[in-house]
Amino acid sequence: MTASSRGSKAAASLIRSSRHPRVCSDCIKSISQTASLARSRPYSAAAAALKTDTQTITQPEIKQAPPVSSTSSEYITQAGIILSRPPILTRPQTAFEKAFFFYQKRLNERLALPFTRYFYFKKDTPADIDWKLKAKDRGGVAAKEIGDYQAYGAESWNDELLVGDEKSDPRSIREALLKDSEMRTIEGQKASEVVEGIKVEKPLSRVTEADRARDVKRLDRALDRTLYLAVKREDGKWGFPASSLIGRENLHQAAERVLVQTAGMNMNTWIVGHAPISHFIAHPWFDKDDSSKVKAPGQKTFFMKGRIMAGQADLKGNALGVKDFRWLTKQELAKVFHSNYYAQVKNALQDN
Structure with a gap:
């Protein structure tokens, strides 16, 4: 016999033995079952008491962020190319x-x-x-x-x-x-x-005719160094070929277009990869009276890496207004580039 059945029978016997038994047998059975459940599961009563308590939930206050001001009108995104000729000879021995x-x-x-x-x-x-x-x-x-x-x-x-x-x-x-x-x-x-x-034929000298003549427009000079294509823009400043993006073209496509528009088609070149190797930022000029007005927009130029394998640059009829070009080493670029311009691109250039 289980504990619940023993408890119900004991409760029924107590009720019947009272002096005024005015409770029917069905009510006695239900009362005994409720009492036994309350004794065997006291946690349910506590849970029922918790349900009756009313709890107030406080919602966290959401603060609105200030509106973000767009700076797209302050800068012009440009794509450029650092076109290089790798060394042909090994460097001199120490x-x-x-x-x-x-x-x-x-x-x-x-x-x-x-x-x-x-x-x-x-x-x-x-x-x-x-x-x-x-x-x-x-x-x-x-x-x-x-x-x-x-x-x-x-x-x-x-x-x-x-x-x-x-x-x-x-x-x-x-x-x-x-x-x-x-x-x-x-x-x-x-x-x-x-x-x-x-007599046997002697090997060619490491010093070429272009080195002796100091012709910086020829590619057969400084054979043990890396040469870079530098162009002179309309404002008289030297730099790498660069121009603004047109339409939905990416940096790789823009670099190919800039190279053709700057140095012509008489070159066999190769754009290395689809990610830039360096960038240059020129900050905008603001009006002195009203600092919110942009007097001259800035430039954010991203340079792609390129290699030349054959050919030569030709500025005839170029679309970007380039006046002159030179093939220079890293140390020679430091002499013709602006100090701020060279400081931002020098880490992408080879020392040899």
Whole structure:
């Protein structure tokens, strides 16, 4: 028998035993069930009491933000291009690099096996005789550009140059290789009877005619540096090609249009990527009497990166009023650009 049934029967017996039993059996049963539920679940009574309490909910006060003033009329968005010609030659070696590479050549001569002449040259052939003559001039050394260094002798440890020795200079190495590459003609059976050798073509100099003439409009100058296209605008100031956006064109499309309108079609160029690499901000000029009136709007110019692979700039009939152009290095740009303009774009330029 459960606790609820025992409680209901006990309540009914108490009611029947009273002196004035005026309650019917159905009412007694319902009263006993209610009493047992109240005893077994006291939390329900507390919950019912909570429901009767009225609670007032306070709504948070929403403050309206002040209206945002648009500054689109104060600035003009422009797209520009930083067109560059990458280096063609490696940069000149430092004194440490010259000494290091020359030491590596002599170290390789010490570690390599001796040169086997008859494996490459047949005996008593013109090539064999030519090798003997050149090896004699080098003091029997197989390598052509390390000087009179004996890698297998008692002084093989002495493989470093003294201070001021020009054997590690690239020009001396080049001359030694050119001298060794001259093929000598032999008359008779004796190697001593030698006629003048056949001259070989020398490599081109690192300094070009444009460097000597200081022609800043040619691309074959400063071959070990990066050159940038700088143009002279109508106001006489130098800068990179730039113009305002037209319609719904993006920066990439605008940069291509600006390049064609500035330097013509006689160039094979490539716009690198679809994101700008630098930007320039020129603040607007306001009226002195009324600071809310814009006297001259500012400019926000975003520059795309471009590469030129062939061709040359041609300003004839350009649509942007460009008067002049130059191909300049980063250090040369600092001399012709305005200080504020150069300070904002210099981090996008290569030092070499």
